[in-house]
Amino acid sequence: MAIIIFSLICLFAYRIRRLPEVIRTILLILGLFSGWFALFEIISYLEANPYLAAIPITLGLGYWFWRKKKKQQAKPPTVS
Numbered sequence: 833m834a835i836i837i838f839s840l841i842c843l844f845a846y847r848i849r850r851l852p853e854v855i856r857t858i859l860l861i862l863g864l865f866s867g868w869f870a871l872f873e874i875i876s877y878l879e880a881n882p883y884l885a886a887i888p889i890t891l892g893l894g895y896w897f898w899r900k901k902k903k904q905q906a907k908p909p910t911v912s
Contacts (some may be wrong), residue, residue: 839866
């Protein structure tokens with residue numbers, strides 16, 4: 833869990849424009865490497881607890897359905 837937080841902190845600090853470019857580059861590299869390790873950590877956690885995979889799948893499908901419905905409402909009706 834700590835590596836996920838570290839990755840997010842590095843990438844958030846990278847977004848600060850006042851930092852020198854050298855520090856921003858180092859933060860970006862650290863954020864990307866720790867992001868890969870965080871991805872492996874999340875995958876191993878889901879392998880250990882497969883029932884938790886239903887949570888991101890449900891959230892993703894819900895978001896997809898919501899966006900699809902929102903796009904259909906935004907379309908003007910076509911006259912045939």
